[in-house]
Amino acid sequence: MQRAERIASACLVAFGLFVAYYSREYLKLGILISPGAGFFPFWIGVALTALGAVWLLATFLTGRATGPAESACGNLVLHRFLPAVLLIVLYAWLFEKAGYFLSTVLFMVGWQRGVERKGWTKSAVIALLCAGGMYALFSYLLKGVLPTGTWFS
Amino acid sequence: MKRMIALVATVLFAFLALPAASMAADVYPSKPVTGVVPMAAGGSSDLMARAIEKFWTKYSNQPLVVVNKPGGGGVVGTEQVVRSRADGYTLYIGYGSGHDVVMPSLQKMPYDPLKDLVPVARVSIHSVVIVTGAKSPFNSIKDVVAFSKKEGKPVTTAVSVKAGAVDLALTAFGKAAGVNIVTVPFSGGAEATTALAGGHLMIGGGHPSEVIPHIKAGRFKALAVVLPQRDPTLPDVPTLKEQGIDVATWGSIKGLAAPAGTPKEVVKYIEGTIRKICSDPEFKKTMANLNQPVLYQGSEEFARFMRQATADYAKLIKELNIKID
Amino acid sequence: MDIFAGLINGFSIALTPLNLLFAFLGALFGTAVGVLPGLGPAATIALLLPAIYVIDSPVTAIILMAGIFYGSMYGGSTTSILLNLPGEAASVVTCIDGYQMARKGRAGAALGIAAIGSFIAGTVGIVGMTLFAPMIADFALSFGPPEKFALAFVGLLLAVTLSGSSIVKGLVMMALGLLLAAVGLDPISGKTRFSFGVTELQSGFDFVTLAMGVFGLGEIFYGLESVIKSEIATTKVGQVWPTLRDWAAARMAILRGTLVGFFVGVIPGGGAVISSLVSYAVEKKMSKRPEEFGQGAIEGVAGPESANNAASSSSFIPLLTLGIPGNASIAMIFAALLIKGVTPGPFLIQEHPDVFWGVIASMYIGNVMLLVLNLPLVGLWAQLVRVPFGIMAPVIILFTAIGSYSIQGQAFDIYCLVGFGLFGYLLRKLRFEPGPLVLAFVLGPMVEGSMRQSLLMSGGSFSIFVERPISLALLGLFAVLALGQAAVALQKKLRARTNP
Numbered sequence: 017m018q019r020a021e022r023i024a025s026a027c028l029v030a031f032g033l034f035v036a037y038y039s040r041e042y043l044k045l046g047i048l049i050s051p052g053a054g055f056f057p058f059w060i061g062v063a064l065t066a067l068g069a070v071w072l073l074a075t076f077l078t079g080r081a082t083g084p085a086e087s088a089c090g091n092l093v094l095h096r097f098l099p100a101v102l103l104i105v106l107y108a109w110l111f112e113k114a115g116y117f118l119s120t121v122l123f124m125v126g127w128q129r130g131v132e133r134k135g136w137t138k139s140a141v142i143a144l145l146c147a148g149g150m151y152a153l154f155s156y157l158l159k160g161v162l163p164t165g166t167w168f169s
Numbered sequence: 170m171k172r173m174i175a176l177v178a179t180v181l182f183a184f185l186a187l188p189a190a191s192m193a194a195d196v197y198p199s200k201p202v203t204g205v206v207p208m209a210a211g212g213s214s215d216l217m218a219r220a221i222e223k224f225w226t227k228y229s230n231q232p233l234v235v236v237n238k239p240g241g242g243g244v245v246g247t248e249q250v251v252r253s254r255a256d257g258y259t260l261y262i263g264y265g266s267g268h269d270v271v272m273p274s275l276q277k278m279p280y281d282p283l284k285d286l287v288p289v290a291r292v293s294i295h296s297v298v299i300v301t302g303a304k305s306p307f308n309s310i311k312d313v314v315a316f317s318k319k320e321g322k323p324v325t326t327a328v329s330v331k332a333g334a335v336d337l338a339l340t341a342f343g344k345a346a347g348v349n350i351v352t353v354p355f356s357g358g359a360e361a362t363t364a365l366a367g368g369h370l371m372i373g374g375g376h377p378s379e380v381i382p383h384i385k386a387g388r389f390k391a392l393a394v395v396l397p398q399r400d401p402t403l404p405d406v407p408t409l410k411e412q413g414i415d416v417a418t419w420g421s422i423k424g425l426a427a428p429a430g431t432p433k434e435v436v437k438y439i440e441g442t443i444r445k446i447c448s449d450p451e452f453k454k455t456m457a458n459l460n461q462p463v464l465y466q467g468s469e470e471f472a473r474f475m476r477q478a479t480a481d482y483a484k485l486i487k488e489l490n491i492k493i494d
Numbered sequence: 495m496d497i498f499a500g501l502i503n504g505f506s507i508a509l510t511p512l513n514l515l516f517a518f519l520g521a522l523f524g525t526a527v528g529v530l531p532g533l534g535p536a537a538t539i540a541l542l543l544p545a546i547y548v549i550d551s552p553v554t555a556i557i558l559m560a561g562i563f564y565g566s567m568y569g570g571s572t573t574s575i576l577l578n579l580p581g582e583a584a585s586v587v588t589c590i591d592g593y594q595m596a597r598k599g600r601a602g603a604a605l606g607i608a609a610i611g612s613f614i615a616g617t618v619g620i621v622g623m624t625l626f627a628p629m630i631a632d633f634a635l636s637f638g639p640p641e642k643f644a645l646a647f648v649g650l651l652l653a654v655t656l657s658g659s660s661i662v663k664g665l666v667m668m669a670l671g672l673l674l675a676a677v678g679l680d681p682i683s684g685k686t687r688f689s690f691g692v693t694e695l696q697s698g699f700d701f702v703t704l705a706m707g708v709f710g711l712g713e714i715f716y717g718l719e720s721v722i723k724s725e726i727a728t729t730k731v732g733q734v735w736p737t738l739r740d741w742a743a744a745r746m747a748i749l750r751g752t753l754v755g756f757f758v759g760v761i762p763g764g765g766a767v768i769s770s771l772v773s774y775a776v777e778k779k780m781s782k783r784p785e786e787f788g789q790g791a792i793e794g795v796a797g798p799e800s801a802n803n804a805a806s807s808s809s810f811i812p813l814l815t816l817g818i819p820g821n822a823s824i825a826m827i828f829a830a831l832l833i834k835g836v837t838p839g840p841f842l843i844q845e846h847p848d849v850f851w852g853v854i855a856s857m858y859i860g861n862v863m864l865l866v867l868n869l870p871l872v873g874l875w876a877q878l879v880r881v882p883f884g885i886m887a888p889v890i891i892l893f894t895a896i897g898s899y900s901i902q903g904q905a906f907d908i909y910c911l912v913g914f915g916l917f918g919y920l921l922r923k924l925r926f927e928p929g930p931l932v933l934a935f936v937l938g939p940m941v942e943g944s945m946r947q948s949l950l951m952s953g954g955s956f957s958i959f960v961e962r963p964i965s966l967a968l969l970g971l972f973a974v975l976a977l978g979q980a981a982v983a984l985q986k987k988l989r990a991r992t993n994p
Contacts, residue, residue, distance in 0.1 A: 020923070020924065021924065024924055028666065035673065038688075051945075051946050051949060052683060053680045053682075053683040053685040053687055054687075055946075056672070056676060056942045056945075057673060057676050057687065057688070060669050060672055060673050060676070061673075063665070063669045064666065064669050064670070064673075067662055067665055067666045067669065068666070070662055071662055071663070071666070074662070096718045096719075097715065097718045097719065100714075100715070100718055100887075101715075101912070101916070104891060104895065104908075104911075104912050104915075105909070105912060107892075107895060107908070108895070108905050108908035108909050108911075108912065109905070111895075111899065111905050111908060112905050116896070120892060123888065123891075123892065124888055124892075127884075127887075127888040128884070128888075131718070131884070131888075142885065146885070146888075146889055146892070150889075150892060150893070150896070153530075209822070209825075210536060210537075210540045210822065210825065210826050210829065211819060211822070211825030211826055211828055211829045215829065216829050216832060216833065219543055219829060219833055220833060222543075222544060223544075223547045223833065232544070234544070235540075235543075237540060238902065238903070239697070240679075240696060240697030240902065241679055241686070241693075241696035241697050242679055242684075244696065245693070245696060245697055245902075248693070249903075275684075279693065323953060325950070325951050330681055330684070331681060331682060331683055331684035332684045351950055351951075351953070352950075353639075353947050353950045353951055354681055354682050354684075354947075355681065355943075355947070356681040356939075356943065357681075359818070359819065359825070360762075363635070363762065363818050364638055364639065364947075366635055366816075366818070367635040367636055367637065367638050368635075368638075369638030369639065369951070370951065382817050382837060382839055383817075385839075385841070386816075386817065386839055386840050386841070454835075455833060455835070458832060458833070458835050458837070459832055459833070493683070493684040493685055
């Protein structure tokens with residue numbers, strides 16, 4: 017856990033520096049009479065750098081992670097987490113291409129099968145029920161907003 | 170095997186449940202027409218669009234559906250119309266606003282408002298009105314000029330957005346009259362006029378639809394209108410030119426446009442419908458309630474007008490040396 | 495017109511069968527809208543405008559729209575408590591303790607208290623509106639850029655105090671939230687910031703996408719970690735209704751929240767959010783058991799929920815008396831009224847007294863209807879936490895994904911949602927509180943914009959903030975609060991050192 021916090025705080029320091037640099041170079045700080053677009057973000061970058069440094073320091077000084085202890089830090093159950101994330105990204109990619117209904121059905125089937133490890137029949141049934149119900153609800157309320165799929169038009 | 174059948178059945182069902190592809194129709198319009206307003210709901214362009222929406226069904230067999238797509242100062246929604254199919258079912262309402270006539274001279278745009286869009290009809294012009302609070306010591310533009318010359322202090326001015334039509338008009342006024350104007354931009358006309366109504370700034374600029382309610386309520390005094398001639402909604406307010414200051418802008422123009430390449434008959438149909446709407450006395454009354462003048466122009470005249478307005482603004486920006494740096 | 499006579503007239507209009515029907519429809523529809531993420535009351539009213547034109551009487555039209563507006567406030571609290579999904583900014587604070595209560599099986603109590611508190615606050619708010627509208631309207635107008643800056647600044651400080659244990663982490667969240675808010679078009683300079691050439695980022699990130707991602711998705715990703723997790727509630731669903739003890743604890747919170755919400759809600763721009771923040775901070779300060787906050791303290795739900803409902807009532811005041819809309823939903827109502835030929839403003843009472851009093855009467859009725867609608871449903875909603883995670887999780891993901899998409903009609907927003915979800919997950923692992931991030935995101939534009947506007951107004955001099963009475967008072971409050979925080983933190987450190 018401590019290592020994770022060290023890495024995170026170091027990243028924060030680096031990020032803060034980047035923000036400050038970008039604001040200064042590209043967005044112009046302006047004069048106090050009319051602060052430019054980069055004024056505010058620049059100081060945010062400075063603050064992030066400072067806070068990140070304080071955090072990094074804290075991990076060295078206290079000798080243990082800041083905040084209450086938690087054992088599950090490395091306990092990333094990948095075989096549920098990864099398929100879930102992949103499915104959502106795939107859903108986003110398919111959404112406009114395959115249309116709302118088809119992508120939703122595929123997503124649900126994929127989830128039941130890939131994340132929950134249910135059988136194909138059960139997955140199919142759940143998927144259709146959910147997709148159908150949500151379709152009825154959303155298409156009534158949102159009317160023209162949901163895509164029908166560029167693959168089909 | 171059972172599983173495969175279930176999966177195939179699911180996918181087949183999904184396909185069947187898709188809405189049947191609409192048959193290619195010969196007569197326009199055969200389905201509802203979408204009018205995209207690239208500004209927030211409740212703003213002056215949106216109100217005008219809603220008024221048009223209301224009267225459209227009187228003169229057309231298909232409804233007009235107004236959709237708001239704000240973002241990027243108007244660029245995001247407009248770009249969507251530019252990239253949509255040129256079949257006349259996606260229109261842009263609010264054509265001629267700041268991001269169409271002013272922005273091209275200030276920054277790179279992802280499209281060309283004059284080439285990538287076909288002007289269909291002009292509906293209104295939202296001029297810039299210079300106003301001041303009722304309690305303020307100014308009663309006319311002369312007072313403002315005199316104040317500036319005597320006191321030498323900057324005149325704080327509420328404007329809607331940076332480098333928008335209002336900002337440009339007020340800055341031009343400042344330069345021509347020798348007044349030290351400091352424009353304070355807000356996120357939109359409503360916020361700017363509210364701040365002015367609270368007496369937090371000395372003067373401000375806005376469109377008639379934004380300022381007239383305050384004038385009627387006794388919170389604002391109108392000082393001048395920044396048009397070549399007087400605005401029909403404010404017939405008693407003199408123009409800047411009448412008061413001796415040679416500044417006039419076209420304010421924010423409001424019309425309809427379709428993507429370039431839209432068939433001529435479709436454009437003619439929409440133009441005709443708009444013309445009928447603009448001649449409707451009920452529509453004129455609604456627009457009067459909104460404090461927006463009805464100033465119809467047909468497609469070809471409007472195209473010429475747009476080119477002229479864009480050139481005028483380009484010249485103004487060069488003179489004022491305005492940059493978004 | 496005499497207030498009493500006006501009210502009687504108003505009730506006689508509001509109690510006609512047609513108007514009652516529309517009040518009910520509006521409340522029902524509004525609740526549905528509040529529960530569904532992405533679609534807010536402003537967008538809903540916009541979608542319904544063509545239907546609203548057909549309604550003859552302007553009173554009926556505004557009754558419908560007001561019902562939708564109110565209903566969505568009630569609905570938004572439901573998803574905040576049950577699913578950790580804040581439907582709009584004003585519900586974010588409710589998530590903090592409300593969701594924790596749901597996880598402990600006390601969803602029913604949380605929902606019940608939220609509904610009752612909202613009803614009381616809404617009703618009191620309307621009474622206040624009836625009696626004090628003109629005075630309060632002028633108060634709202636006196637908030638110019640320096641005052642708005644001071645107010646938002648205080649709000650930021652309060653947001654950081656929500657961060658639980660570590661101030662440093664709270665400040666990091668605040669800074670990141672402000673940075674995220676800076677992405678997009680900057681109205682003061684006209685420049686687009688941090689878009690790195692991506693067109694979709696020109697308008698910046700949307701609050702709903704950010705909040706749903708960081709709160710809702712982040713929670714789901716976290717839940718995916720453990721294989722054993724089968725339900726959202728970690729313990730059995732206990733008592734469905736609030737107990738007498740809950741009521742005793744929440745009573746004062748509701749009262750205080752109502753007062754805070756009513757006054758802060760009038761201010762255009764940040765009203766409901768800031769009032770819920772202030773209420774939470776007040777409750778935490780006044781509680782005898784402040785360590786409970788963040789783990790499921792019922793005052794942490796009762797106060798903010800009452801505050802944001804009172805704020806909804808008072809946000810109508812600038813509209814009806816001055817003709818100035820304070821937020822997007824009210825702006826839509828404003829637009830609809832204009833098109834129907836009714837001009838909201840100081841002359842509304844004179845020109846259209848039936849509209850004015852009819853609407854106010856209908857708001858009383860609407861609040862009653864919403865209470866009647868929501869209370870029985872509490873039991874039903876509370877059972878929702880027992881649905882297996884395997885079905886709830888993907889359904890929530892779908893809901894939020896579609897909701898995100900529907901805001902601007904671009905798939906890019908779904909990618910953002912996922913990104914924010916992963917970010918939210920990371921925050922949980924590193925033990926950050928997402929609350930200050932999201933709240934800073936909402937307050938950021940107000941803080942930065944108002945500050946720059948004020949500096950333009952004053953010619954670069956910071957003295958403008960102390961020259962004006964309201965802003966001076968608020969900044970003074972900020973200083974007092976900040977010093978108070980620092981003193982408490984110092985005290986804790988000293989005590990820890992002397993008592994190892």
